[in-house]
Each structure stands twice: as structure tokens, then as C-alpha cells.
Amino acid sequence: MATTTGTSTRELAASIVERLQTAGFAAFWVGGCVRDFLLGREPQDYDIATDAKPAQVEKLFKHTLPVGRKFGVMVVVEARQQFQVATFRAEADYQDGRRPAKVVFSSAEADAQRRDFTVTGLFYDPITKKLHDWVGGEKDLRARIIRTIGPPEERFAEDHLRLLRAVRFAAQLGFEIEPQTFAAVKMLAPKIRLISAERIRDELIKLFAPPTGRAGTPLPAARPQISGGAHGVTRPTSSAARGLVLLRDSGLLPHLLPELIATIVCDQSSNYHPEGTVFEHIRLMLEMMPANAPASLPWAVILHDIAKPATAERDARTGAIHFYGHEKIGAVMAERILQRLRFPKKQIAEIVACVRQHMQFKDVKQMRKATLRRLLMRETFPLELELHRLDCLGSHGDLELYDFLVTQAAELKKKPTIHPPLLTGKDLIKLGMKPGPAMGALLNEIRERQLQDELKTPRQARQWAKIRIKNTG
Numbered sequence: 232m233a234t235t236t237g238t239s240t241r242e243l244a245a246s247i248v249e250r251l252q253t254a255g256f257a258a259f260w261v262g263g264c265v266r267d268f269l270l271g272r273e274p275q276d277y278d279i280a281t282d283a284k285p286a287q288v289e290k291l292f293k294h295t296l297p298v299g300r301k302f303g304v305m306v307v308v309e310a311r312q313q314f315q316v317a318t319f320r321a322e323a324d325y326q327d328g329r330r331p332a333k334v335v336f337s338s339a340e341a342d343a344q345r346r347d348f349t350v351t352g353l354f355y356d357p358i359t360k361k362l363h364d365w366v367g368g369e370k371d372l373r374a375r376i377i378r379t380i381g382p383p384e385e386r387f388a389e390d391h392l393r394l395l396r397a398v399r400f401a402a403q404l405g406f407e408i409e410p411q412t413f414a415a416v417k418m419l420a421p422k423i424r425l426i427s428a429e430r431i432r433d434e435l436i437k438l439f440a441p442p443t444g445r446a447g448t449p450l451p452a453a454r455p456q457i458s459g460g461a462h463g464v465t466r467p468t469s470s471a472a473r474g475l476v477l478l479r480d481s482g483l484l485p486h487l488l489p490e491l492i493a494t495i496v497c498d499q500s501s502n503y504h505p506e507g508t509v510f511e512h513i514r515l516m517l518e519m520m521p522a523n524a525p526a527s528l529p530w531a532v533i534l535h536d537i538a539k540p541a542t543a544e545r546d547a548r549t550g551a552i553h554f555y556g557h558e559k560i561g562a563v564m565a566e567r568i569l570q571r572l573r574f575p576k577k578q579i580a581e582i583v584a585c586v587r588q589h590m591q592f593k594d595v596k597q598m599r600k601a602t603l604r605r606l607l608m609r610e611t612f613p614l615e616l617e618l619h620r621l622d623c624l625g626s627h628g629d630l631e632l633y634d635f636l637v638t639q640a641a642e643l644k645k646k647p648t649i650h651p652p653l654l655t656g657k658d659l660i661k662l663g664m665k666p667g668p669a670m671g672a673l674l675n676e677i678r679e680r681q682l683q684d685e686l687k688t689p690r691q692a693r694q695w696a697k698i699r700i701k702n703t704g
Contacts, residue, residue, distance in 0.1 A: 243309045244277035245357040247292075247316065252358060254291055256283040257319075257339060259354040259363065266350050269362075269372055270404070279307075279316045280342055280354065288316050303336060321345050340365045347386055347393045348400065349378050375406045383415035391422040392430055398481055399438045402474035413481065420482035431487060432572040438474040439517070439533065441524035471529050472518035479510075490564060491533070493540035500552045504626045509539045515625035524617065527578055531585040531618045534565040562587035584611045585618050592619045595632055595639075601682035604649065607640050616640075653681050653692035662693065664700050673699060 244260060251258035258281040264274035283291070285300045294308035303318030319342040321335045339354060343365045346352040352366040362369065366380045377400050379386040379393075387393050394416050401408045408416065423431070478484040485492050494509035506512055516532045538561035542554045565586045569579040592615070595603060606612065620633045643649060654677050659670055677696060680686040686695060 238310055240277065240312060241274075241357075243312060244279065244314055247279055247307055247309065247314055248356070249358055250291055251279075251281050251283055251288075251316075254283070254287075256281050256287070258283070259339065259356050261342075261354050262346070262351045265353040265355040265362070266368070266372065268355070269353070269369070277314055279314060280319055280339065281316060282319050282336075282339070283316075284318055284336065288318075339363065344380060346380055347390070347396065349380055350376075350400070350404075350406075352380050371409075375404070376409050377401045377404075377406050377412060378409040379412050379415075383412045384419070387415055387419050387422070391419070392426050392434060394419060394423050394481075395426075395431065395434045395438070395483060395487070398474060398477045398483060399434060402438060402470040402477055405470070405473075408477075408481075417482045421486055423483055423486050428571060428573045432574065435487065435572070436526070438478075439471040439529040440526070441471070441520045441528060442469055442522040469518050469520045471520060472514050475510075475514055475517060475533075488533075488568065490537055490568060494536070497540040497543060498552060499539070502551075502627075506626060509536050512536065512625050516621040519621055519624050521617075525614055527582050527585070527614060528617055528621075530569070530574075530578075530582050531589075531614065532621060534561065534568065534582065535586050535589050535618060535622070537561045537564050537568070537586070558587055558590045581611050581614060584609075585615050588615060589618055589622065592622075592632055592636070595636060600684065601679050603639065604643060604682045607636070607643050608650065612640070649682065652678050653686060653689045654696060658689075658693065659696060659700070662697050662700055664696075669703070 244264070248258040248260065258279060260268075260277055261280040262278045264277045267274040281288070285297065285303060285305050288305045288307065289295050289297075292307045292309075296306040296308065296313070298304055298306050298315075299317075303320050305316050307314045307316050319337050319339050321337040321341045321344075343352045343354060343363075346366070349366045349368040349371045351368070352364075353368040354363040354365075355361070356363070367378075371378050377397055379397075397408055397412060397416055400406065478487065479495065491510070491513075494513065497509040498507065499509060499512065504512060506515055513533055513536065517529060520529060520532070536554075536557065538557040538559075539554045541564075542557040542560060544553045544555065545551070546553065562583050566579060566583045569582060574582075588609075588611075591606065595606070598606070609615070616633070616636055619636070620630065623630050623633060652674070654674065656666065656670055656674065659673060660666065664670055664673070673696065676699075677686060677692050680695070681692070686692045
């Protein structure tokens, strides 16, 4: 990632540390960026810790934002990029499971000790290229373990969101959660209900995010990059699938997405779904998500069959399991879930559309040309198509209908005249028609005939409409 001036984000982050050190302050990169560097992954952002106080940071840097001054947190803006610069601190008296009531500026070692997990408690000096590890984080990185710094019950009591962060880190990094830490997650799982919907939503978005396809870059130091052994250190094809399983196994799922619990034991007919339960179907779909997929795709996957348990019926004669109307009921449930998690209205609308319409794809070869073209021209069609592909791959594996739709969509692109309607209301008024319901009905009929290739030019449409208006006038 580079800035408009050509200076990389890494170089900018190093220059901030260097300026602080030149001014006589201690300064390090901290947290996730150090972890990611050691694992050969490209950090998404850089956080810097220092013994400089907020007022001193303001004097050193031209552009700063006092985002959390009383907690010692400033943002330094360099080349239009933001870097969090925080004063070393110790925290105490967490009373709401989120924020400390008391913050005391401290040393780098004390700052490391107040953090959540050992693998995010590492400090790195990019100038001397020295790693500082006061919490055993490097050892846990090598062992591929997520472990709290200090007693897990204490760390999770300080901020209940850490229960979910433990699961996310394990899923995204391909690590295991240390037994005592995992036991504490299970025991304290109900506490996650005390966290705001917005904070939970943001963590779940990260947990279920499609793979980025972003290449890692090694730590710029003589220190060896940490190896993952036979398993490697790159991100799995999709960490979302493992995240879903960890939510179930940790006991967090019923407190975050309780509607999914019933899918765990909801069987499906083996002829279409040899994979087994609805939960397993969703897991397989998440596992196959492509890199850089739309942000709404994982949520369309998770919610597309959410109403199957509520609509399941077994045929007494054949034993087949049916889920009649699950897409319609599922759309209602999906909307309720996404609203509860405070998703943006536009994103809710497109995910709900995917849930409501996903069963239409089984009938595409039997559709009239106009009906099929309407489907292909929907704003959500690319997202729906990818959902359908994953739906097939996560079950019977037959991509015949997917391939058919890809071909049809390509053919439609060659017909640009199909996309705009041939006539508008103004055209019909010029032909002598008065505005009203009859005009809307006639416009719809003209559009239907256009999509059926029965009317191909505005002239043809005007001539046809003139006759219809005359005959019905």
C-alpha cells in the first residue's frame, strides 16, 4: 500500500517512530502490525506506542487528531494516511465490560501487560529492528496459539468483546485457542450480550470477511520470519468457515446469531444435499468464497437458508425433506437479523433480495425470455449469481445452471438496446394517451414485448402503441 507521494505506509510508520525517537522519546510499532510482519502478512494498519504525552505528540507533528486524548490516544496524519499514536498506559477499574475507569501513563512493558492476547502484545522498533517481547508472544506465534496475557477471566472481564476477538484471531490466523483461554470463552460467552450491536457487527464482519488475496511482505529485518511449518503462514482460502465452527464450539453462536442454532441439526435430502445439515451446507459455502468477493456475499450465504428449520417437512411416503417457502420466510428473518446488528439499509436490502430470490435460479431454463432477462438485469444479479455458484458447490456440485446464466448474461451484454425501455410516458402522451393506470400498464406491456424481442426499436414500439391506444380509446 503506497501513498500518493510514493512513500509506502510502512515507511511512513517508521518515519513517525524515528521522529519520536529523535525527539528523545521511546517509540515502537505495536500489536497486530508486528504480529502480521512476523507472519509474513501485509498489515492493514500500523499502531505506534510511545512515552510521549498527547501534547508532546501534537508539537512534533503538523497534522494530528485528538481522538482519545484523555486515554493518551492521538492520530497522526502523514501523506493523507492516519496512524494511531498512543502513550504507554496501564488501565484499571473496568466497570462496564468495555472501558477502563482509570488510565495511568506508564512504561512500554506495563503497556504490553495490559493488552489482550500475547500475539498482539509484541513491540517492534523499526529503526533498530529489535523485537521486544514481555508477554511470550513470539513463542505463541511459533506454536500458533491464541492465549490471553495473564488470567483469561480477567482479560475477558475487562472487555467482553475480547471473547469474540479470540475466535476471530484464531480463525483468521489458522491458530488454536489455548485450552484455558478457550474454557474461559465458553464460560463467559453470555457476557457478549452486554456488548453493543455495532461493535459485535464490526467483529462479525471481520470474522466472515472473504479472503483478500493480499500478498504478505516479510519483516524488514535480519530477524527470521516465523514459520508455520507444514501448515504455512498464509491465510486459509476462507477463514469464515472456521470462524462459524468456532462460534458454535465456543458457545458464542446462540448469543450472537441464535437463528443459526437450529441449522446445526436440520437435515436435508441427500439427493440434493449430500453434505448433510443446513449448517454444514453454509460452512462449505463459506469455505469456498472467492478472494475479494463483495462484502455482502458471506451474509447472503449465512442467511440464505436461515428459515429451513422453520419450514422443514418430511414426506411420509418418500422420506424426502422439503422446505416450501423458506426463501420468503428467510428474507423476513434475514432483514430482522441485519437490522438487529445495525447493518446499513442499502446492504440489508441487497442481502435480503438475495435470500428472497435465490430459489428462482432452479427455474431459469424454463423461464420466458422476458422473465429471464429481468433476472439478468437486476442490480443484485452479480451477487445472486455468486451466491448460486456457492450454493451448488456446497451441495450437489452441479454448475449447469450457473454456466447457463453466465452465457445468457454475456449474450445480453451484446444487446445494449435491451437495457433502456423503448418508450416512456412522455412518448405515450405525444401519441394522445392520458396519464394514469392504463399508461403504466401499457408501458409494462411494451417493456415485456421488448424483452421478448417482439419490439426492437422505438419506431416499432410507437407504431404498436398507436394501434393499441386507438383500439382501446
